[in-house]
Amino acid sequence: xxxxxxxxxxHTRFLDAEGHxxxxxxxxxxxxxxxxxxxxxxxxxxxxxxxxxxLQRTGRLGTFASSLGxxxxxxxxxxxxQDNDVLVPSFREQGALLVRGVPMKHQFxxxxxxxxxxxxxxxxxxxxxxxxxxxHAPHAAGVALAIKLxxxxxxxxxxxxxxxxxxxxxxxxxxxxGVWKLPVVFVVNNNQWAISINRAQQTAAETLAQKAIGAxxxxxxxxxxxxxxxxxVVGQALGRARSGEGPHLIEALTYRLSDHTTADDASRxxxxxxxxxxxKEDPVARLRTYLNENAGWGREDEEKLIEDxxxxxxxxxxxxxxxxxQAAESMFDYLFADVPAELARxxxxxxxxxxxxxxxx
Amino acid sequence: xxxxTLVEAVNMALARAMQEDDMVVVLGEDVGIDxxxxxxxxxxxxRFGGARVFDTPLxxxxxxxxxxxxxxxxxxxxxxxxxMGFIYPAMDQIFSHAxxxxxxTRGRLSCPLVLRAPYGGGIHAPExxxxxxxxxxxxxxxxxxxxxxxxxxxxxxxxxxIRDPDPVVFLEPKRIYRAVKEDVIDDGEALxxxxxxxxxxxxxxxxxxxxxxxxxxxAAAAKLEHERVSADVIDVATLGPVDMETILESVDKTGHAVxxxxxxxxxxxxxxxxxxxxxxxxxxxxxxxxxxxxxxxVMPMFRLEDHYMPSAARIVDAARQSLAFG
Numbered sequence: 001x002x003x004x005x006x007x008x009x010x011h012t013r014f015l016d017a018e019g020h021x022x023x024x025x026x027x028x029x030x031x032x033x034x035x036x037x038x039x040x041x042x043x044x045x046x047x048x049x050x051x052x053x054x055l056q057r058t059g060r061l062g063t064f065a066s067s068l069g070x071x072x073x074x075x076x077x078x079x080x081x082q083d084n085d086v087l088v089p090s091f092r093e094q095g096a097l098l099v100r101g102v103p104m105k106h107q108f109x110x111x112x113x114x115x116x117x118x119x120x121x122x123x124x125x126x127x128x129x130x131x132x133x134x135x136h137a138p139h140a141a142g143v144a145l146a147i148k149l150x151x152x153x154x155x156x157x158x159x160x161x162x163x164x165x166x167x168x169x170x171x172x173x174x175x176x177x178g179v180w181k182l183p184v185v186f187v188v189n190n191n192q193w194a195i196s197i198n199r200a201q202q203t204a205a206e207t208l209a210q211k212a213i214g215a216x217x218x219x220x221x222x223x224x225x226x227x228x229x230x231x232x233v234v235g236q237a238l239g240r241a242r243s244g245e246g247p248h249l250i251e252a253l254t255y256r257l258s259d260h261t262t263a264d265d266a267s268r269x270x271x272x273x274x275x276x277x278x279x280k281e282d283p284v285a286r287l288r289t290y291l292n293e294n295a296g297w298g299r300e301d302e303e304k305l306i307e308d309x310x311x312x313x314x315x316x317x318x319x320x321x322x323x324x325x326q327a328a329e330s331m332f333d334y335l336f337a338d339v340p341a342e343l344a345r346x347x348x349x350x351x352x353x354x355x356x357x358x359x360x361x
Numbered sequence: 362x363x364x365x366t367l368v369e370a371v372n373m374a375l376a377r378a379m380q381e382d383d384m385v386v387v388l389g390e391d392v393g394i395d396x397x398x399x400x401x402x403x404x405x406x407x408r409f410g411g412a413r414v415f416d417t418p419l420x421x422x423x424x425x426x427x428x429x430x431x432x433x434x435x436x437x438x439x440x441x442x443x444x445m446g447f448i449y450p451a452m453d454q455i456f457s458h459a460x461x462x463x464x465x466t467r468g469r470l471s472c473p474l475v476l477r478a479p480y481g482g483g484i485h486a487p488e489x490x491x492x493x494x495x496x497x498x499x500x501x502x503x504x505x506x507x508x509x510x511x512x513x514x515x516x517x518x519x520x521x522x523i524r525d526p527d528p529v530v531f532l533e534p535k536r537i538y539r540a541v542k543e544d545v546i547d548d549g550e551a552l553x554x555x556x557x558x559x560x561x562x563x564x565x566x567x568x569x570x571x572x573x574x575x576x577x578x579x580a581a582a583a584k585l586e587h588e589r590v591s592a593d594v595i596d597v598a599t600l601g602p603v604d605m606e607t608i609l610e611s612v613d614k615t616g617h618a619v620x621x622x623x624x625x626x627x628x629x630x631x632x633x634x635x636x637x638x639x640x641x642x643x644x645x646x647x648x649x650x651x652x653x654x655x656x657x658x659v660m661p662m663f664r665l666e667d668h669y670m671p672s673a674a675r676i677v678d679a680a681r682q683s684l685a686f687g
Contacts, residue, residue, distance in 0.1 A: 088430075118466045127433065128466055132457050138423045139458065142430015142438075149386075149412060149436075168450075172423040179418055334464040335503045337471070337526040340555060340602035 009209045012233050013223035017281050019289025026232040032295035038079055038227045039287050039297075042071040044309050045095035046284060048104055049258070051313045052094075052111060056262040060321060064111045065092045069225075069257030072283035073189045074159065075099055076230025077252070080238055081157055083123070086147075088140040088158040091129040092189070096159060100126055104316035105323070114326060115334075133194075134164030137173035137186065144182035144247070155183040155241035157234070163194025165208050174215035177247035185237040186212075186249045190224065191256035196269035212249035224252030225283035255281060328354035363545065368538040370512035370545050371401045371477075374519035375439065377549055379409050382437060385523060388415040389424055389441030389477075398443055399479055399538055421447055425454035425476060432472040433462065437523060445480035445532065446489035452497070459528040460503030472528045475519070481573050481623050482670055483536035485663040492660055493572075493624035498530045499601040499633070505529045505554060506600040510575040512543040517552030518598065524551060534573035555599045557607040563591035566617040566680050569608060569634060571597040574621050574671060581676035590684065600630050608634065609642045616647035617683040621671055626654035648686035651679045 014029065016022050028034050049068055055061035067074060074095030078087065087100055094107055101122030110117025110129065118128035125143075130136030140158035147154055164170050165188055177184050188208045192199045205211065212219025222233040230252055237248040255278040259266045266275075291297035332339055332347040339347065353359075365373065378385045387402055393416035396403030406414040417424050421442055428438040442448045455476060463471040482491035498506045507522050507529055509515035515533065522529040560575060561582055570578045575596055582592035593611045597603060612618050618638055620631035635650040653671045661669050 115465050115467050119469050120466075124469060125434070127470070132453070135422075135426065135453055135457060138426020138454065139430035139433065141423070142427035142432075143434055144430070145427060146431050146434030146436055168420075169422055169426065169453075172418070172420040173426065176418050176420070176423050176427060180415075331464075334466075334468050336463070342602045342605075 007210065007213050009207050009219060009221055011221040011223070012229045013226045014228045014232070015226045015286050015290055017225075017286065019286045019293070021290070025228060028231065029228050032291070035228070035287065035291060035295060036297070038075060038231065039284075039291060040305060040309075041075040041079065041095060041099050042227060042284050042287065043305060044312070045071040045075060045098060047309045047313045048094060048098065048107070051317055052108065053262060055108070055317060061108065061111050062113045063261050063263045065261045066258035067092050067094055069278065069282065070189060070191050070254040071095045072227035072230055073187070073224045073252040073254050076227040077157060077159060077187050077234045080231050080235035082154060084154045085238065086143050086154070086156045087123065087126040088136050088143065088156060089127065089129055090133070090136065090160045090164065090189075091131050092161065093129070093159050104313060105319045108317060108320035109323065112320065116326060134160055134167035134169045136160070137164070137170045138176070140184050140186070141173045141177045141182055144177060144184035145180060147183055148180070153242045155185060155238045157238065158184060158186045159189055160186070161194060162188060162190040162192065162199055162202055162208060163197065164188070165211050166202055171211065171215060174212060174217055174247065174249060178216040181244070181246035183241035183244070184247045185234060185241055186247065187234060188249065188251045189254065190251050191254050193256045193260065193270075195260040195264060198270075207251060209249060209251035217247045217249060219249040219251070221251045221253060224254035225281045225286060227283055227287055254283070327351070363547075364542040365512050365545050366539045366542055367509065367512045367515045367533070368399055368401050370515040371519055371533060372403055372405075373545065373547050374516045374523070375402060375405060376408065377547060378520060378523040379405065379413060381549065384435060385437045385439065386413050386415065386431065387439045387441070388417050388428065390417060390419055390443050392416060392441050397441060399535060401477070401533070402441065420450070422450040422454060425451035425459070428474045428476070429454055429458045429462065429472055432459075432474045433470045437473050439475045439477060439523065442476065442478040444486075444490045445478045445494060446492040448478055448494070451476065455498070455504065455528065455530065456501050460501050463527065464503060471526060473526050475522045475529045475531050477531045477533065479535035479538070480532045481534050481536055482660060482666045483573065485666070488662055491663075491666060493622070493655065495532055495600055496624060496628060496630040496633075499630050503528070504601065506532065507554060508532045508534065508572045508598060508600065510534060510537070510572055510596050510598070511541070513545050514552060514558065514596070514598065516545050517550060518554065520549065521551035521554050525554060532572070536573040537576060540576065555602050555604055557604040558596040558598055559593065559607070559611075560596050561592060561594035563593040563615070565590045565592065565615055566619065566683060567593045567595060567608070567611040567615045568619050568621060568676065568680070569595045569597060570621040571600065572623065574623050577671055577673045578621050578676055580673035581680065584673060584677050585680055590680065592680065597634070603634065603637075605637050605641065608638070609645070612638060612642050613645040616645060617680070618646070618650045619653060619676060619679045619683060620650065621653045621676055623655050623670055625657045626652055627657050629654050648683040651683055653679050
């Protein structure tokens with residue numbers, strides 16, 4: 001018997017769980033301002049999540065999927081993007097959306113049941129949240145094909161969760177990206193849970209990164225609670241993609257500290273002490289420790305940041321709550337470029353009834 | 362003027378659209394050097410090259426999904442699904458994403474793609490190659506479903522579908538891909554979407570159909586003519602949004618309506634037309650609306666398919682039944 005080929009999966013981290021450096025930092029890590037910026041995005045994401053949960057609990061937001069504990073994946077990955085790259089996200093990547101310039105008001109609107117939340121201004125080519133799991137991965141390949149056809153030096157970042165790797169769509173997207181050498185980086189935000197289904201129930205594969213091997217593309221793991229490592233590994237992959245070296249898969253290992261959504265009760269299927277143990281891996285505390293010890297980040301800096309962010313989040317929440325509602329008949333306005341006659345008739349009915357407060361004739 | 366078949370008209374429209382607009386690209390299984398299993402994309406790869414015509418891996422889901430990404434970037438992709446019986450994995454992409462992207466981004470992103478697929482029975486193909494599930498697509502808001510029934514309508518409607526800013530599912534009746542030839546001028550003139558076509562003028566009964574069933578329906582109309590019954594024959598062409606005005610106007614004139622389709626009866630698009638005739642044309646009707654459709658069975662393999670497909674005889678019987686009512 002002959003060995004035909006051999007594969008390895010590498011894992012990258014720069015900060016251990018205590019925030020101590022495990023090796024030389026990448027170049028951007030030497031710039032403490034860029035690390036402070038990453039820290040700020042993570043704190044903002046956590047604060048946004050907390051506010052969103054509070055709004056949901058008080059009946060002012062719909063079901064919401066918090067990203068508590070996994071902020072470093074979304075923030076680190078999005079921070080590695082160039083403005084003209086394209087983000088194709090799943091639905092728990094608010095940190096990435098914040099970094100991409102989607103205002104908190106828009107994200108509140110989206111989770112508050114209003115399509116206007118997906119009208120992005122700063123990053124108009126980015127895709128909206130994909131609620132169907134994994135079916136957005138082929139879109140990322142399609143956007144990457146468009147970029148390649150135009151000969152542009154930009155790339156696509158596609159984020160999905162561990163559950164999505166069980167879907168054919170993700171494999172199919174990686175496969176076609178490999179065949180056509182498309183400029184797309186797939187990042188698995190492996191938070192260990194797909195609602196109540198844990199990572200071991202999802203697949204017998206030792207790593208999710210190795211799913212790349214079957215598709216013929218590169219795959220690696222990164223400590224998803226080390227924002228420096230995520231930013232670095234994703235940045236390297238995006239750089240290679242932009243220069244024509246093709247697609248890549250990155251498995252970012254993290255942990256979902258929250259319920260799946262506000263409609264979920266995770267205590268039905270996982271032990272609280274396991275969750276508590278994972279708090280020791282907290283990506284926010286980890287970078288804070290590093291900044292405390294290496295960048296002169298002191299208590300006053302921290303207090304001021306928390307205060308500023310609280311005000312920013314509160315302001316966004318108020319703007320969201322004060323946003324005038326969409327007209328009822330707007331549900332017809334964007335189905336087609338021009339409203340067909342039959343739909344115009346149905347729209348008139350909605351408009352007429354809404355004007356009367358929904359009563360009968 | 363050239364005499365061409367329906368599939369040649371599809372090819373001619375594709376070439377025309379690609380020549381007119383660099384953003385038009387064609388992708389699918391075997392659409393490149395092979396020219397498609399029915400030759401609908403014949404010569405396009407050779408003429409426009411591998412940067413406009415892509416052979417994809419064997420995945421209907423990814424063919425549709427990649428097209429969503431391409432169209433959001435301003436391309437006008439024309440994905441081909443080789444047979445409608447294999448379209449189910451693509452439906453998630455078309456229903457969950459293509460049909461909704463404009464709406465859910467309030468117009469920021471859109472999907473001007475045309476998903477082409479040959480459909481229907483009658484060519485003695487293997488299992489899973491003869492399905493007609495147009496009603497499933499017509500049910501989904503945000504989609505147009507367009508079905509040509511002649512070479513000239515294939516040419517004009519496909520051009521219209523490609524130029525349309527929204528997703529269109531373009532279903533090609535493969536039984537009549539090569540059944541007739543017609544003079545089609547390659548002048549780039551599109552036909553209107555959302556409009557029925559009247560194939561025959563008559564005053565006694567309205568026969569409403571689409572796709573390959575125009576063959577049986579026109580044969581039935583000719584037979585009825587011998588019985589001094591003159592049939593108005595309407596090719597619906599766009600299922601959703603359906604042009605009910607033309608249908609209602611005809612039924613107002615004839616008072617009798619028979620709807621003919623190859624797809625299974627229950628939940629077929631004929632039910633939608635019948636319901637709308639009941640809602641808006643009740644006082645025009647002199648008899649119940651009748652449907653002649655495929656039976657509510659799995660599409661049989663080809664030894665039995667002739668028994669499944671609506672025949673001219675069944676249509677004639679239905680017309681007689683309608684005219685004898687009351």
